[in-house]
Amino acid sequence: MDIKSLKNYLYWLYCQFELITCSYLMEPWEKLLFYTFNITMLVMVLYTAYIFVPVHISTAFQFFLHLLGNQHENTVSVVK
Amino acid sequence: MANPSAVCNGHLHHHHQKQNNLLKSGIYKKNGITKGMKKNGVSNGTLHKKTITEHFEQAPMYVAVLTFLGFGVGTIFGYLRDFMRAWGLEKRNVAAEREQQKDFVPLYQDFENFYTRNLYMRIRDNWNRPICSVPGPQFDLMERVTDDYNWTFRFTGRTIKNVINMGSYNYLGFAETDVNALKTVTIELQKYGTGICSTRQEMGSLDKHVELEKLVAKFLGVEDAMVFGMGFATNSMNIPALVGKGCLILSDELNHTSLVLGARLSGATIRIFKHNNMQSLEKLLRDAIIYGQPRSRRAWRKILILVEGIYSMEGSIVRLPEIVFLKKKYKAYLYLDEAHSIGAVGATGRGVVEYFGMSPDDVDVLMGTFTKSFGAAGGYIAGKKDLVDFLRTHSHSAVYATSMCPPVAEQIIRAMKCLMGLDGTTQGLQRVRQLGKNTRYFRRRLHEMGFIIYGNDDSPVVPLLLYMPGKIGAFARRMLEKNIGVVVVGFPATPITESRARFCVSAAHTREMLDTVLNALDELGDFLHLKYSRYSKSSHPELYEETRLELED
Numbered sequence A: 001m002d003i004k005s006l007k008n009y010l011y012w013l014y015c016q017f018e019l020i021t022c023s024y025l026m027e028p029w030e031k032l033l034f035y036t037f038n039i040t041m042l043v044m045v046l047y048t049a050y051i052f053v054p055v056h057i058s059t060a061f062q063f064f065l066h067l068l069g070n071q072h073e074n075t076v077s078v079v080k
Numbered sequence B: 001m002a003n004p005s006a007v008c009n010g011h012l013h014h015h016h017q018k019q020n021n022l023l024k025s026g027i028y029k030k031n032g033i034t035k036g037m038k039k040n041g042v043s044n045g046t047l048h049k050k051t052i053t054e055h056f057e058q059a060p061m062y063v064a065v066l067t068f069l070g071f072g073v074g075t076i077f078g079y080l081r082d083f084m085r086a087w088g089l090e091k092r093n094v095a096a097e098r099e100q101q102k103d104f105v106p107l108y109q110d111f112e113n114f115y116t117r118n119l120y121m122r123i124r125d126n127w128n129r130p131i132c133s134v135p136g137p138q139f140d141l142m143e144r145v146t147d148d149y150n151w152t153f154r155f156t157g158r159t160i161k162n163v164i165n166m167g168s169y170n171y172l173g174f175a176e177t178d179v180n181a182l183k184t185v186t187i188e189l190q191k192y193g194t195g196i197c198s199t200r201q202e203m204g205s206l207d208k209h210v211e212l213e214k215l216v217a218k219f220l221g222v223e224d225a226m227v228f229g230m231g232f233a234t235n236s237m238n239i240p241a242l243v244g245k246g247c248l249i250l251s252d253e254l255n256h257t258s259l260v261l262g263a264r265l266s267g268a269t270i271r272i273f274k275h276n277n278m279q280s281l282e283k284l285l286r287d288a289i290i291y292g293q294p295r296s297r298r299a300w301r302k303i304l305i306l307v308e309g310i311y312s313m314e315g316s317i318v319r320l321p322e323i324v325f326l327k328k329k330y331k332a333y334l335y336l337d338e339a340h341s342i343g344a345v346g347a348t349g350r351g352v353v354e355y356f357g358m359s360p361d362d363v364d365v366l367m368g369t370f371t372k373s374f375g376a377a378g379g380y381i382a383g384k385k386d387l388v389d390f391l392r393t394h395s396h397s398a399v400y401a402t403s404m405c406p407p408v409a410e411q412i413i414r415a416m417k418c419l420m421g422l423d424g425t426t427q428g429l430q431r432v433r434q435l436g437k438n439t440r441y442f443r444r445r446l447h448e449m450g451f452i453i454y455g456n457d458d459s460p461v462v463p464l465l466l467y468m469p470g471k472i473g474a475f476a477r478r479m480l481e482k483n484i485g486v487v488v489v490g491f492p493a494t495p496i497t498e499s500r501a502r503f504c505v506s507a508a509h510t511r512e513m514l515d516t517v518l519n520a521l522d523e524l525g526d527f528l529h530l531k532y533s534r535y536s537k538s539s540h541p542e543l544y545e546e547t548r549l550e551l552e553d
């Protein structure tokens, strides 16, 4: 897939998003509000994921290590 | 007010006792003409002659979810805008309660107002577009722009020429400006002027009306007919003349407003059956016969079934053979509104009665309009002479409404003569054939492209499902950019999740025009992602399984 068709595809996806969420019909300031809100939410979700997911993953990893019965080593506490 | 009891003296007999109904099943008397039992046999024989192929494909689940998402976002922003209007942050462009009336019952706060103000207003430019030519297969549009997001429009003074018209009910293409074709109409206009300003019962009856009525009766193969100047009033004013208190109306859920209004005005009890669903109708009929009127438990005086020939939003064709069978079995009357089907279906354009190969006598009241196929205005009621005579004296439309304008009557006569071949050409038949061909071609191509379209394969009304509110606006605007005029339909007229575009195929569309439209649709269907159909050949949902009819006699 070359760049041009990828670009077209992305544009098409963007249009779909606009059509489905009705933002296609909005006035510019409403669109701004809608996108600000959406992007803020998205960024917050990503940031939260960035902060918490590694911690959770390593905790889960530890937990499974314990379950498998190899507690002989000193338990490494993950601090972040 | 029409006295409903008078009806039974005339054409429409009513059930005195329910036992009586059941006993009279073999032979029943109508206006002194005794019909033998063979009648029933005939209609049973034709019951399944025609295979009805109707499509009502369900969209995938995610479409409904996304549609609600769209409406959800729209509603949230609607509340935001209403909030801003209430706090004076935004100019109020709509009617609102006056300051002095703040404590009264609110007038503008129901859902429909909210919907109009906040959702419809965003795509209002796609409706009520002013045109400035005859609405034939192509027309000219007056270009208009808006500076305040559809609250007001301003004409630019330019016209958009030769837009392909996919929206007019011009089924046979009689909406034309050909001077030769309209010669007789011009002559009548010069002879009679535009109108007589009087009612049919006073000085408004002209020889033109009598001529037209004779022709309509001949065209339909019935005893008599009466014409009215307005199709809507034909329904809404004649139903109250036929039924009244103590009568029962069984009405299809998708009936046109004029039928709904007529039924309500009549004061009869109204029960609704599911669209074209014979089980539902039979159940209602059976209950009506068994239980009679509520509380008093007396038999209903008359039972009238109200149906349309072609339903203009779904494109479905009424299941007439089954309905006639049920109506005979339960001794009810049938009122058939052929507004969209007269001229448009049937081998010679005589409507659904001909389409199913039935006799016009099977239907008690045949109603139709001249607005669609005939390129004129007005409506007719046809049937037995007793019925029509009764209406001539009792219908509000005959007593209070001005009679039909004579040049309009002439236009109908011209079109009808053409259709019957009385003008010495086969042009009328050709138009009917062309319409059938165009319809099947258009529907087949849309099916192949994978759109979800509703309705019967032979119906010239073709609804294409769009579902999402954003797509309604985008679809109509982009089609207009491609010089194609379409009609889009949204919420109050359809269920909220089933917004659609509705094409009306005409005999006047050439194959090139249809191909242009189809190519544009193909392209747009990909862009807007409208091709939801999961079957190449969709089957009916279980609702449409064959009716269980006992053909015991």
Ligand SMILES: Cc1ncc(COP(=O)(O)O)c(C=O)c1O
Residues within 6 Å of the ligand: B230, B231, B232, B233, B235, B256, B258, B308, B312, B337, B339, B340, B369, B370, B371, B377, B378, B379
């Ligand atoms: C089924 C039906 N009946 C009656 C009418 C009313 O006819 P007219 O537009 O001629 O008043 C219409 C028209 O839209 C219709 O669709």
